[in-house]
Amino acid sequence: MAKPVIMTVDDDPEVLRAIARDLQKEYGDRFRVLRAESGATALEALEQVKLRNQTVALFLVDQRMPQMSGVEFLEQALELYPDTKRALLTAYADTDAAIRAINTTKIDYYLMKPWDPPEERLYPVLNDLLDDWQASFHPPFEGIRVIGNRWSPQSHDIKDFLARNQVPYEWLDIESSSEAQKLVEYADCDRLQLPLVLFPDGVSLLQPTNIQVAEKIGLQTQAGNPFYDLIIVGGGPAGLAAAVYGASEGLDTVMIEREAPGGQAGTSSRIENYLGFPVGLSGSDLARRAVTQARRFGVEILTPQEVTGIRVEDPYRFVQLADGSEISCHALILALGVSWRRLNVPGLEKFTGAGVYYGAAQTEAISCQGEDVYIVGGANSAGQAAMYFAKYARQVIMLVRGDSLTKSMSQYLIDQIESTPNIQVKVHSSVVEAKGENSLEAIVIADAITGETQTVKATSLFIFIGATPRTEWLDGVIERDDRGFILTGQDLKHGDRRPQGWKLERDPFLLETNIPGIFAVGDVRHNSVKRVASGVGEGSICVQFVHQYLSKVL
Structure with missing residues (x-):
């Protein structure tokens, strides 16, 4: 957690340096000390602190400042941080103003200048204020905040992307949250530009793409190598199982997922008939466990990244990515899964x-x-x-x-x-x-x-x-049935004839497509059993066919 802030404001540079020095010496290990030479500068800094979702424990402010007095600053600062403790630094002549401020601005304490020695005249007072603040302090959410409109498709897409990629976030609806309205104002953002995504380091993005968010949070979208033993397209249960078994058996493996690991199963709120989990588990939990397991074996996971084409140049198979790059492999597994079928009625x-x-x-x-x-x-x-x-x-x-x-x-x-x-x-x-x-x-x-x-x-x-499968991009390369599902194994044969263009002396393996070395598993495969366990099984056994294929071509 980021350290809570102690902010001190004084227009006298020498005094400001001295108070900041004393504060840093006593509290620097637990608090971050910010200093400002005017109330206006301090308010600008506070807005940035607010955008980072950080907390302020104490304001220590000089009363007699030009343009904006200490009390005037606190009146505005408390709109941003109403629970922050506040203390005035005053000269003897400002004592009456400080006493009035205790009643009007609810100043917690006022300190006379000079405060030397701080061990006797500064720290005991501030310790008491900070202890009181700490007793009722509730740490803020640490992570990404998304500000938008509930009925905005763009806001929904961002939330869905973060949720499916197991990234914690806080949702703030611009219509119902006063905090969201203030943050939009601090970020100088027009409501028409929402959603606004705020990151813990203070960076904000307006209407970002999934790729932009992915790069900011550290997801890998680019391949680390130009060539792999095995490329898996799709990160549902079948693709994840293939990745785990491929990498665990020594294959240099990369998995490419266009949305989020877990596929359609990853959106399931509860899976209760999956072997080994008697009380069930959520699809996101299954995806998280599988991703952790795959990465432990060294699988490279690209997400969000989309494959847009395949070409064959024996003995290699190449995939073209949406960003225009290309990577190659010895063997390719298509675990594309399926997408929700659209309901075609007026208005939807x-x-x-x-x-x-x-x-x-x-x-x-x-x-x-x-x-x-x-x-x-x-x-x-x-x-x-x-x-x-x-x-x-x-x-x-x-x-x-x-x-x-x-x-x-x-x-x-x-x-x-x-x-x-x-x-x-x-x-x-x-x-x-x-x-x-x-x-x-x-x-x-x-x-x-x-x-x-x-x-x-x-x-x-x-x-x-x-x-429904999204396999249109395979036209002219991979054989499919009339609904777009990929044909494999015996389903490719026409009577006793092997697939057109098949040059090997053997028949296609059980999960092999019409192109040797390219396999299909899971829901995208013709006549597959649409169950999580079935997809995991196909992804697992497919790696054995990959080994058999590689033993003949390498």
């Missing part, structure tokens, strides 16, 4: 990130405190989200197209939902329209049996309706 696209969200339960749940939350979907992801929102929302309404949850949801989740009083399941129901001005205000719900529609007030709609 307009409010995405402003009341309409795909996934993001953990990012937005606290903002929904005491409100009604609508969830579209009837599979496990929707059920896990409903249980999570039930801790915060007044009521959670699940809109399910089918006649029950049993066709697509695990029984343990169905039982939990049925026993949670503030979750309501509406079957044969779907959203057909979203309404609002700048953010979601209402949705239209249709009943598939009666055909009736109902318009209800809604400020938060979360959609979990399945997933």
Whole structure:
């Protein structure tokens, strides 16, 4: 934690140096001593201290200063730091003013100049004030602060990026937080430029990209080497498992993730059927553990970074990155995962990130405190989200197209939902329209049996309706099925014929694509089992096929 500040202000440079020297000598090991030659300069410095989210324990201020007296300074300074202890340095002639200030500005103490010797006339008084301050001091949040509007898609994107990358942050809503409004003023920021991201070192960024935030917080976005034994594209459970097993078995491994390690599973509020965790664990917890394990084995993790293309130049495989760079490898594993499928109804696209969200339960749940939350979907992801929102929302309404949850949801989740009083399941129901001005205000719900529609007030709609692969960039290189999922192994064969262009004497391995040495695992693979354990299993065993491939080409 940064040291609390003791600020002293005096327009006499010699006196200022002397008081700062004495303060530093006695308190420098526990406090940071700041000094200023005028009230205006001190106020400017305090604004910067506030932007860094640091605390001020004591103001020690000379009363008789031109332009702004000590009392006038304290009146303004206390707007920034109302709980800070304050003491005046006065001459004999200022005693009456100091006494009046005790009543008007609630000065804690006044000290007569000179204060020599400080051991008798300064430190005992300040020790008493600082001890009193310390007794009621609550350390501020240490980390990134995000100031924005709840209904801003850009603000949501920043929060979601930080949350998914396990970066603690404090959210301040400009509409409801007086502190946020003051910080925006101190940072000289127009509200239209939000979100404003404040870092502990005092740096602030307006409407930053994920890449800018990543570089500031120390995430690696550039490859350390031009060549690797194994490149893994995608950082979900399958990709992380492949990274752990690849690196632990001696392969120089890099994993490239375009958003955050954990993939779609990383957004899950609770996974309760994963082997070895009888009370369940969150997707973010699983991702954190896996990332720690991968890094322990020396895996290089690039995030956020996106692969935009693949080319083959035997015996090497090359990947092109979004920043224009290129790295190569002997073997490549595609663990691309899937993205939430979009619901195509009027109005939804307009409010995405402003009341309409795909996934993001953990990012937005606290903002929904005491409100009604609508969830579209009837599979496990929707059920896990409903249980999570039930801790915060007044009521959670699940809109399910089918006649029950049993066709697509695990029984343990169905039982939990049925026993949670503030979750309501509406079957044969779907959203057909979203309404609002700048953010979601209402949705239209249709009943598939009666055909009736109902318009209800809604400020938060979360959609979990399945997933779709984002593999368009593989066109002309990697064979896929008609839905975009990658074909591997026997699914590549047409009768007894091997894939077109296949030159090896053997058939493709179980998880190998139509290009030797390029493999696919997890949800992006055709006919894969969409479960976390399955993805972890495929990522693990794929490394054995990588070794078999390398043994023949190296």
